[in-house]
Amino acid sequence: MDDFLAYLLQFGSLNHQQLDLIASKATPLFLLKEAYFLEAGQVTRRVGFVLEGVLRICYYNNQGQEITRNFIDELHLATDLRGLEYGLTSAEYVQAVTDCRLLVFTKRDWDELGNTIVGWRDILHQVTTKHLREKLARISPLVSQDATTRYLEFLENYPQLANRIPLAHLASFLGITPSSLSRIRKNIR
Amino acid sequence: MDDFLAYLLQFGSLNHQQLDLIASKATPLFLLKEAYFLEAGQVTRRVGFVLEGVLRICYYNNQGQEITRNFIDELHLATDLRGLEYGLTSAEYVQAVTDCRLLVFTKRDWDELGNTIVGWRDILHQVTTKHLREKLARISPLVSQDATTRYLEFLENYPQLANRIPLAHLASFLGITPSSLSRIRKNIR
């Protein structure tokens, strides 16, 4: 829990009472590897915060292939912020890549905090912004470079992630086939 | 000017007086093709809103190649929101691809509106979020697909943009060489 409160405090100050209130709304959730946290076609009704483990965001493209669009690891939010805000159904799944420990808030509680805690909306906005910027920063470098460079850059920026993700998912995220990634790894040593 | 006010009104309501105040802060700016609106290494001190024309966001990668990371067209913001907010220098240029007409606000005025207009901060939040989501939506599909698909998808989503952008910039954005894009175009007809 402290991890989450520390996460929030980077965006604004909250007093003891407020922190307690926030903490009282959180429910721990344990996800087994492969379990889904969010499913496509549904409207998100909760927000997860990853305490431990890795999840991935994925979808099926028009050829029916499963594409991994992004990863979520410790101290990051697992949710569909757009769906949460506008009540839209999601086109993406969020699935546990490893066993995961999360803190979960219902949409109702999450929103309700906005009516109780001064500055909560502002914090949420910063959370959203940071979340989007991180996504963008992870995806942007994947364009305009060859596969080896993409892989190396990922390794450099997310070293703690690379070895926890099955090769197939990582390859999909990088936009290459598993065979290609395997060959790239071989050539690097 | 009305275009910009309409843009703002989609995010929240503003009365006549507030709209007048906002309008009074805007300065028109005409940019010739190729002119820079923002330069890398500097801290942004202004926010532009594109009334007419197309700009591109670009940078130089570690091999000295110029990469186009994104495009900005009518009714979108031209600025470095992160630099604006945190006073960071930008690594990216913003350059006019065609002649452009912009509305420009100084950072000072832009921020000052927050002290005068109730709800301005909230509107800015929404603007920022929308801006980031649009960037993400434009870049995400560029991964995990072959060059032809990437081009077709861009054509479909931004038909009004494709024919106003020099081939070389578009190719760079799509992560392929100009020759390849030229060949792709040929094969499509």
Place this chain on the structure above:
DNA sequence: AGCGCTTTTTGCCAAATGGCAAGTGCTGGC
């Protein structure tokens, strides 16, 4: 219209990547 410049197209070949299938290695259940 004619010239010089830039942009786009094309050809040629090399390199990178994909598709498929077989092989290898690891892991967990019995």
Place this chain on the structure above:
DNA sequence: GCCAGCACTTGCCATTTGGCAAAAAGCGCT
């Protein structure tokens, strides 16, 4: 310990894309 299942590697070949350079087309200027 053995087997089944899965993940990863590798080989082979087809396809895509890149690099380079020349040709063609477009564009502004005189």
